[in-house]
Amino acid sequence: MSFHFELLQGGAAEPRLGQLSTPHGKVQTPAFMPVATRGMMRGIAPDRMRPLGTEMMLSNAFHLFARPGVDKVRALGGIHGMLAWDGPVLTDSGGFQVFSLGALDQVRRDGVRVDHPVYGGAVHWTPELAFETQAGLGPDVAMVLDVCPDRPTDRATVQAAVDRTLQWAQVQRKLHQARGGLQSGQALFGIVQGGVFADLRRRCSEHLVDLxxxxxxxxxxxxxxxxxxxxxxxxxxxxxxxxxxxxYLMGVGTPLDLVESIARGIDLFDCVFPTRAGRFATALTRTGRLHLLNACHAEDPRPIEEGCACPACTSAVPRGALRAGFKAKELNPPILVSMHNLYFIHQLMARVRQAIASGSFAEVRAEISRHYPPAAGKAEAFKNGARPGSR
Ligand SMILES: [Zn+2]
Structure with missing residues (x-):
């Protein structure tokens, strides 16, 4: 099977239904990709992923380049072998991680100098190296290296990032063509930058589409x-x-952000939020966030959510046991709540797909905005885990 996206319903800027076909299988969209940054989920065994609802996973090329290295990943059977996952995989180029390491002022015409995250010293991370790394890792979808500005409201910074992103996009598009394009077994996605500036977003989108x-x-x-x-x-x-x-909207994964982005025409997401929140004792439920460390759960015999079919809730692990386990730094609570949260997000996406098909998306949207209201500005983004380093 080769790479192909079929739009089943919807238009340019409204809720859409689609099916993504890849060399490793199909994905129903809108879809959410759990994040295995270094080629491994934190605390969740590979055979748990499909039952939780996962159809596609994400890993990070820059981190895998840094450790264990492309040759070692290839020896393990590529990124699919490393993940022990036979479904579709997307790798991020590492642009976001590089720039969250504070490398924005180290951008040059041909690449960016960044500290090696494992061994120290400098890495010259270039569009060519990001492309070749991903060609070696072998995901179904590779991402271009872009310049991700850390201040999306500073026009001069954002403009420079767009210019460089487009220049590098052209380089990587040529490399992809030279490798046979989709015939290589790998798709390549462009990345729209432009911060909060409508004209820069439009310009970046149009140039990428030309490529x-x-x-x-x-x-x-x-x-x-x-x-x-x-x-x-x-x-x-x-x-x-x-x-x-x-x-594909990169690094987004709170219930509100997912549903509101789907309303505006996005098909694919990834984020560490569900698993990170789970590790910090916050569970996502149909009626909002549940903070399991709160004292009110100490003697609560109920599971995280009645009727939930995730491993934590079907095992009927009491909220009070999770709370006690978190406090005692047991291994299971972060894993159980991470699995519950991933299951919740995948279920939300399934509900959204059904709702789009049946014309009732507005109801799901209203329910999510009622139970997951936006807080103000940066504090909200930070609390959600949607901060630099979370893509
Ligand atoms: Zn559950």
């Missing part, structure tokens, strides 16, 4: 700018992307 990528991502929206600015970044990008191709 004809296999799919498009909206980047630079999860750097602590808050929900409203994030939605502004989405709204000013999706109308200029080809209706029939897949759109």
């Amino acid at each position: 004809a990528f296999d799919g498009y991502a909206v980047g630079g929206v999860s750097v602590g700018e808050g929900h409203a600015a994030m939605m502004q970044g989405v709204e000013t990008s999706t109308p200029f992307l080809p209706t029939g191709q897949i759109r």
Whole structure:
């Protein structure tokens, strides 16, 4: 099976239904990808992923380049072998991670100098190296190296990031073509930057579309700018992307951000939020966040959510036991709540897909905004885990 996206319902800037076909299987969209940054989920065994609802996973090329290295990953059977996962995989180029390491002032024409995250010393991370690394890792979808500004409201910074992103996109598009394009077994997505500036988003989108990528991502929206600015970044990008191709919003994964981005025409997401929140004792439920460390749960015999079919809730682990376990630093509570949260997000996406098909998306949207209201500005983004380093 080769790479192909089929839009089943919807237009450029409204809720859409689609099916992504990849060499490793199909994905129903809108879809959420759990994040295995270094080629391994934190605390969740590979055979748990499909039962939780996962159809596609994400890993990070820069981190795998740093350790264990491309040759070692290849020896393990590529990124699919490393993950012990036979479904579709997308790798991020590492642009976001590089820039969250404070490398924005180290951008040069041909790449960016960044500290090696494992061994120290400098790495010259270039568009060519990001592309070749991903060609070696072998995901179904590779991402271009982009420049992700940490201040999406500073026009001069954002403009420079867009210019460099487009220049590097051209380099990587040529490399992809030289490798046979989709015939290589790997798709390559372009990334729209432009911060909160509508004209820069539009310009970046249109130039990327001229280069004809296999799919498009909206980047630079999860750097602590808050929900409203994030939605502004989405709204000013999706109308200029080809209706029939897949759109991926990078680093977004709170219930509100997911549903509101789907309302604006996004098909694919990834975020560490569900698993990170789980590790910090916050569970996602149909009626909002549940903070398991709160004293009110100490003697609570109920599972996280009645009727939930995740491993934590079907095992009927009491909230009080999870609370006690978190306090005692037991291994199981972070894992159980991470699994519950991933299951919740996958279930939410399944509900959204059903709702789009049946014309009742507005009801799910209203329910989520009622139970997951946006807080103000940066504090909210930070609390959600949607801060630099979380893509
Ligand atoms: Zn559950």
